[in-house]
Amino acid sequence: MNTYLEKAKVLIEALPYIQRFNRKIIVVKYGGSAMVDEELKRSVIQDVTLLKLVGFKPIIVHGGGKEISRWVSKVGMEPKFINGLRVTDKETMEIAEMVLGKVGKSLVQLVEGLGVKAVSLSGKDGGLLKVEKKYSKGEDIGFVGEITDVDPQILYDLLEKDFLPIVCPVGLDKDFNTYNINADDAACAIARAVNAEKLAFLTDIEGVRRDPEDPKSLISELHVKEARELIANGNIGGGMLPKLNNCIDAIENGVSRVHILDGRIAHCLLLEIFTNKGIGTAILGEGEENYYDGK
Ligand SMILES: NC(=[NH2+])NCCC[C@H](N)C(=O)O
Numbered sequence: 664m665n666t667y668l669e670k671a672k673v674l675i676e677a678l679p680y681i682q683r684f685n686r687k688i689i690v691v692k693y694g695g696s697a698m699v700d701e702e703l704k705r706s707v708i709q710d711v712t713l714l715k716l717v718g719f720k721p722i723i724v725h726g727g728g729k730e731i732s733r734w735v736s737k738v739g740m741e742p743k744f745i746n747g748l749r750v751t752d753k754e755t756m757e758i759a760e761m762v763l764g765k766v767g768k769s770l771v772q773l774v775e776g777l778g779v780k781a782v783s784l785s786g787k788d789g790g791l792l793k794v795e796k797k798y799s800k801g802e803d804i805g806f807v808g809e810i811t812d813v814d815p816q817i818l819y820d821l822l823e824k825d826f827l828p829i830v831c832p833v834g835l836d837k838d839f840n841t842y843n844i845n846a847d848d849a850a851c852a853i854a855r856a857v858n859a860e861k862l863a864f865l866t867d868i869e870g871v872r873r874d875p876e877d878p879k880s881l882i883s884e885l886h887v888k889e890a891r892e893l894i895a896n897g898n899i900g901g902g903m904l905p906k907l908n909n910c911i912d913a914i915e916n917g918v919s920r921v922h923i924l925d926g927r928i929a930h931c932l933l934l935e936i937f938t939n940k941g942i943g944t945a946i947l948g949e950g951e952e953n954y955y956d957g958k
Contacts, residue, residue: 808842
């Protein structure tokens, strides 16, 4: 096939997806290596901006990457751990909130640079994320919150005005104290609350593996039922387990498809969303077939 035709084929493969996801909400959990490496960062932002410009409604939910730890040690604080979890005392929470705010604005800057209007906010804004204090095996780990309620109105308002919302996982409890939230949990809760068409996690692994030790055992499509079986049989590694549980939770609560993608691959979002085969793991609801037969 001549190369012009080949290029055209790549573009036309995207057509059914552009049609299908037009005006649909796609929540992207942005974290891991893709946040640290400048090249990758640019590629993620280009992808999300492109999704916006072809008519989807992306929402970014981001973590702080390694930036929070970096700033904690920069100000000379000793990180404290309980059960392997960092304790978020008042000072740590203050730094986390500052760093997350700064990360959000740096993403806004990149998106604006590509000609799309973006707004960064935290779960405090507009009462977006309400939390209660979370304990780890009964131990107090400080200002770490579990989401109890989501009010997505602020996101709808921003989307309606054509802004790209960029959310950091900080929320308030019933007494209006500030808490840090796990970014995966925040992305999942937001995707559920807005009935997102898609939720995509950018991670540091190719996707879900059939054998946790074998990088070549990537599962391209996984139905929730099979995902539950893999978990029950102990076939899901420690880091993937909470993610996969989040994926199942999202699918069971109205999100059509969840994607676990390798954020270390440049343009993983475009490769997943605009091709038939994708590059990561797509998790589908019961009885759902692939949309297209790949022809
Ligand atoms: N890992 C996979 N098998 N992905 C398939 C993706 C299909 C389609 N592009 C979608 O976004 O839904």
